[in-house]
Amino acid sequence: MKVALLSDCYPPRTGGIESQVGDLAAQLVAAGHEVEVFTATAATPVGLGARPPAAEASRPDGVQVHRLDTPLALGLPVNPLALPEARRLLAAGGFDVAHVHMGVVSPFAWDMADLTTDLGLPTALTWHCVLDRAARPLGPMVRRWADRGAVLSAVSGFAAEGVRRAAKGEPVAVLPNGIDPSLWAPPLVEVAPSPLVEVRAPASLETRPVRLVTATRLAPRKRVGALLSVVAAARRRIGPGAMTLDVYGEGPLRRWLEARVSALGLDDVVRLRGRVTRPELAAAWARADGYLSPTRLEAFGIAALEARTAGLPVIARADSGVREVVTDGVSGLLAPDDAGLADALARLVADDTLRTRIAAHNRRIPPAQTWDRVVALAVDEYRRAGA
Numbered sequence: 001m002k003v004a005l006l007s008d009c010y011p012p013r014t015g016g017i018e019s020q021v022g023d024l025a026a027q028l029v030a031a032g033h034e035v036e037v038f039t040a041t042a043a044t045p046v047g048l049g050a051r052p053p054a055a056e057a058s059r060p061d062g063v064q065v066h067r068l069d070t071p072l073a074l075g076l077p078v079n080p081l082a083l084p085e086a087r088r089l090l091a092a093g094g095f096d097v098a099h100v101h102m103g104v105v106s107p108f109a110w111d112m113a114d115l116t117t118d119l120g121l122p123t124a125l126t127w128h129c130v131l132d133r134a135a136r137p138l139g140p141m142v143r144r145w146a147d148r149g150a151v152l153s154a155v156s157g158f159a160a161e162g163v164r165r166a167a168k169g170e171p172v173a174v175l176p177n178g179i180d181p182s183l184w185a186p187p188l189v190e191v192a193p194s195p196l197v198e199v200r201a202p203a204s205l206e207t208r209p210v211r212l213v214t215a216t217r218l219a220p221r222k223r224v225g226a227l228l229s230v231v232a233a234a235r236r237r238i239g240p241g242a243m244t245l246d247v248y249g250e251g252p253l254r255r256w257l258e259a260r261v262s263a264l265g266l267d268d269v270v271r272l273r274g275r276v277t278r279p280e281l282a283a284a285w286a287r288a289d290g291y292l293s294p295t296r297l298e299a300f301g302i303a304a305l306e307a308r309t310a311g312l313p314v315i316a317r318a319d320s321g322v323r324e325v326v327t328d329g330v331s332g333l334l335a336p337d338d339a340g341l342a343d344a345l346a347r348l349v350a351d352d353t354l355r356t357r358i359a360a361h362n363r364r365i366p367p368a369q370t371w372d373r374v375v376a377l378a379v380d381e382y383r384r385a386g387a
Helices: 016-030 083-092 107-118 132-147 157-167 224-238 254-263 278-287 302-309 338-350 352-364 371-386
Strands: 002-007 034-039 063-067 097-102 123-127 151-154 172-174 188-191 194-198 210-215 243-248 270-274 290-292 314-317 332-335
Touching: 002 016, 002 107, 016 034, 016 063, 016 097, 016 302, 016 371, 034 083, 083 107, 097 107, 097 371, 107 123, 107 132, 123 157, 123 371, 132 151, 132 157, 151 157, 151 371, 157 172, 172 371, 210 278, 210 302, 210 338, 224 243, 224 254, 224 290, 224 338, 243 278, 254 270, 278 302, 290 302, 290 338, 302 314, 314 338, 332 338, 338 352
Parallel strands: 002 034, 002 097, 034 063, 097 123, 123 151, 151 172, 210 243, 210 290, 243 270, 290 314, 314 332
Antiparallel strands: 188 194
16 A cells, blocks of 8 residues: 655654654555654754754655745744645655544644645545634535545544544544554663563662653643652652652743752752653653652643653553553553642552552553554555545
8 A cells, every 4th residue: 555644743843743743754664664754843853843854864765755944934843834745745655545644733734734625635534633612613614525525534532532533523533643662661680590580670769769750842732731740749749859850842832940950959859851862862761660640631741652652650540541541540540630639649659569560551551552553553444434
């Protein structure tokens, strides 16, 4: 099958949609499909989401990338002038299906959805966001694409609810984000006489603080301020010296967060580690004891899934897509609100037995969202679009 993947964002930018579209392209090629990517992301974008140009060289062989960017956008993945060239390439490309990856604000993807459905190209639309209050204003566009034959999906059942409201009755499938467990699995070491036994010594309040981690963009939508408030509330209950929190990621709120950490008296608890590579993140997860996510209205929670795959108990809010990758009391703890999140954090830090049990489950049982399953679901969507 020849597949066109269309997305505003793509590597070398970093983020959820970027990494997922890049990985999906590689996995489709590995499964024997032909893939071309259409994106408004430049090869060397500027700004907070940029990575070194070397990231482009790491893309898998066999994925042709059409970068329909413009310097007028100053590094943003936006180009309203891309339509003529995209139309020419798509019309002449002999594609079996177009797979457009949507966000709440995705002008390039919206243009591409208009274009592929206008061309009569079988089109699958996947939302990587929670539409929430945007469901109503976006409704006419969604229904227009569906009337032209596009099939609709979202990365979680939680996100699909908003797409269904916008589409007013059109069927909406769930096409989750995927993960390669081998990139996140805890390290194995040889321990005689047993071969290759996993070793992760449980943290104990008598030996060292419980090491918590999180990966997020330091931006208001990710509720990083609420993250610090939750940590401060939990610390008041369990006392000083019980835990640390390493925050991985960058964003516009970094300086404000630094000041907020000091204002809350968390200088001995919270460390802002900045942006790191995926292997560096996996190494940090291997040293940690738990993962904390404060997000609401998160469509999926890929970072939480990565942590769960690495064997970490995940503490998160239940009113987000994280609830579809974490089972309360089994692979993590889910809370209805921030007060419950602080309760869950204090409980996990204080209870060695609970933490060890959940970690053992997560190391033993792989997640359901492995790439072989996700690619199969994607191909099902492509066939549904073709039908």
